[in-house]
Amino acid sequence: QSLQRKRNTKGHPLPPGPPPLPFVGNVIGIDLDHPWFAYSRWGTEYGEIVYTRLFSQDIVIINSERVAHDLLDRRSHNYSTRPPGLVHVLDFFSHDYSTTFLPYSDKLKLHRRIFHEAFHLKAVSSFRPIQMRNTRSLILNLLTSPEVYGTHFNVFSTSIIMSIMYDYAIAPVDDPFLALVDRSLEIDIKLFRPEVAAVVTQFPILEKLPPWLPGASFVRDAIFQRTLVPMIVDMPFEHVKTNMAAGTAAPSVVSDALKRIPVKTKDEGEAAVLEKGIKESSATAYAAASGSTMSALCVFLLAMILYPEVQTRAQAEIDSIIGETLERLPDWDDRASMPYINAIILETLRWFPVAPLGVAHAAVNDDIYEGYYIPKGATIIPNAWFMARNPDKFPNPTRFIPERHMSKGPSKPGPDDISFVFGFGRRVCVGRHVVDASLFAAVVHILTVFRLERAPGWNIGPDAEGVEWTGGLTTHPVFPCIFTPRHTKERVSQLIKMQS
Numbered sequence: 311q312s313l314q315r316k317r318n319t320k321g322h323p324l325p326p327g328p329p330p331l332p333f334v335g336n337v338i339g340i341d342l343d344h345p346w347f348a349y350s351r352w353g354t355e356y357g358e359i360v361y362t363r364l365f366s367q368d369i370v371i372i373n374s375e376r377v378a379h380d381l382l383d384r385r386s387h388n389y390s391t392r393p394p395g396l397v398h399v400l401d402f403f404s405h406d407y408s409t410t411f412l413p414y415s416d417k418l419k420l421h422r423r424i425f426h427e428a429f430h431l432k433a434v435s436s437f438r439p440i441q442m443r444n445t446r447s448l449i450l451n452l453l454t455s456p457e458v459y460g461t462h463f464n465v466f467s468t469s470i471i472m473s474i475m476y477d478y479a480i481a482p483v484d485d486p487f488l489a490l491v492d493r494s495l496e497i498d499i500k501l502f503r504p505e506v507a508a509v510v511t512q513f514p515i516l517e518k519l520p521p522w523l524p525g526a527s528f529v530r531d532a533i534f535q536r537t538l539v540p541m542i543v544d545m546p547f548e549h550v551k552t553n554m555a556a557g558t559a560a561p562s563v564v565s566d567a568l569k570r571i572p573v574k575t576k577d578e579g580e581a582a583v584l585e586k587g588i589k590e591s592s593a594t595a596y597a598a599a600s601g602s603t604m605s606a607l608c609v610f611l612l613a614m615i616l617y618p619e620v621q622t623r624a625q626a627e628i629d630s631i632i633g634e635t636l637e638r639l640p641d642w643d644d645r646a647s648m649p650y651i652n653a654i655i656l657e658t659l660r661w662f663p664v665a666p667l668g669v670a671h672a673a674v675n676d677d678i679y680e681g682y683y684i685p686k687g688a689t690i691i692p693n694a695w696f697m698a699r700n701p702d703k704f705p706n707p708t709r710f711i712p713e714r715h716m717s718k719g720p721s722k723p724g725p726d727d728i729s730f731v732f733g734f735g736r737r738v739c740v741g742r743h744v745v746d747a748s749l750f751a752a753v754v755h756i757l758t759v760f761r762l763e764r765a766p767g768w769n770i771g772p773d774a775e776g777v778e779w780t781g782g783l784t785t786h787p788v789f790p791c792i793f794t795p796r797h798t799k800e801r802v803s804q805l806i807k808m809q810s
């Protein structure tokens with residue numbers, strides 16, 4: 311109430327929310343690494359739309375798909391930009407190239423057009439050979455050293471997107487480029503979030519601390535990132551251009567897009583803008599693709615060890631198609647006959663959304679929604695984690711129940727009614743069809759070749775309560791998993807050779 315008296319809310323109340331503390335807003339009481347837990351508690355208490363303040367930053371948390379569609383889809387003209395504080399942090403890290411955090415602008419529209427040409431539903435099937443090749447390497451790696459499955463998931467996810475974008479082959483071990491990207495992504499995931507932006511906006515001194523000062527990790531991370539950016543953005547791009555000049559470039563998103571430039575424009579300035587757009591959007595692609603794909607695979611694994619009966623049913627479905635004695639490895643054409651595997655993929659994306667708070671949008675202008683005042687500049691957080699726990703839409707939401715996706719008939723691929731995990735409106739994820747295929751290939755192969763089991767003494771119940779989750783923009787569970795081969799390595803290797 312006191313807040314509303316101080317500002318002109320045009321006679322409308324702000325949405326309900328927890329009482330603000332003076333100055334610090336609601337920052338106390340939030341686990342800043344896992345804010346979706348606090349936001350979801352507020353969702354239960356205050357409803358579908360919640361207002362809070364982090365320091366001086368207005369925050370509106372959207373806790374239902376209904377409100378998210380009303381605001382972010384139907385009023386997308388007002389809600390398609392990113393929070394200025396967040397954009398500022400990105401600039402400080404020289405990450406102003408990143409599609410994901412661009413304000414709504416001509417540059418963003420250009421990036422999204424470039425993505426659309428490569429990643430629309432019909433186009434993505436051209437990436438299948440890359441996805442299958444990497445899936446089979448993943449299986450061989452898991453057969454060799456299953457204890458580091460996280461590393462293999464990471465190599466899988468990053469190799470796919472690097473091959474798709476640049477035809478760049480990641481070395482199976484210790485790839486120097488991968489090491490750079492990993493370090494860079496670790497920082498991105500930790501820092502590029504509205505909660506961090508609110509702190510930095512409040513304490514601009516954080517950007518001015520000398521890097522040697524204890525506690526100045528923000529500045530140190532930024533300096534480190536600024537040195538990495540040219541390598542991450544330019545190196546793979548130049549690799550493509552060099553190969554094109556030498557006439558040795560295999561098809562890739564970047565080489566295809568570069569080849570189309572002269573068809574699109576004869577103007578040199580325009581061509582330069584296009585080339586920059588291609589370079590920057592492709593650098594965004596692997597940042598956006600690798601962590602999210604890897605995290606989804608970790609969630610899948612967790613579900614399989616907590617729900618052995620789901621795993622058994624999935625394996626029965628696979629065996630009924632490719633034969634119990636492994637006559638061949640699964641392939642794309644099998645997907646239509648594997649409704650249960652498809653349901654597992656949908657349920658994996660829903661059970662624990664790997665981007666639990668999506669990516670924040672922002673309000674361009676003041677708005678009134680269902681009587682509530684939404685201030686200009688407010689950070690808008692779509693709480694996908696809580697949407698996934700809507701018991702009306704998903705009964706027993708904390709349980710992993712693939713059957714809930716089976717009612718729509720067999721094998722309708724794609725994220726369908728769980729599309730909220732891919733965001734909203736004009737900013738919806740551009741990679742959703744790509745990841746859908748990568749997940750199918752990985753899930754069906756892992757279940758074909760392994761029985762996944764919990765480590766002895768690891769006592770976690772079916773709600774996954776007590777599992778450790780990494781913190782940040784995307785999140786994944788960290789846990790031990792036993793991979794018991796269902797077929798010999800010799801047989802699997804032999805089939806891989808035959809089917810490649």
Ligand code: HEM
Nearest residue numbers: 409410598599602606668669732733734737739740741745
């Ligand atoms: C499980 C995997 C993935 C999930 C859950 C996911 C989720 C999301 C979400 C929630 C957003 C923000 C949407 C919004 O602002 O409302 C987003 C944006 C984006 N995603 Fe994904 N994503 C995944 C995989 C991928 C992949 C594989 C790629 C690339 C091939 C990709 C590329 C992008 C890009 C470029 C954006 C920024 C779009 C923009 O700001 O306009 N994502 N994604």
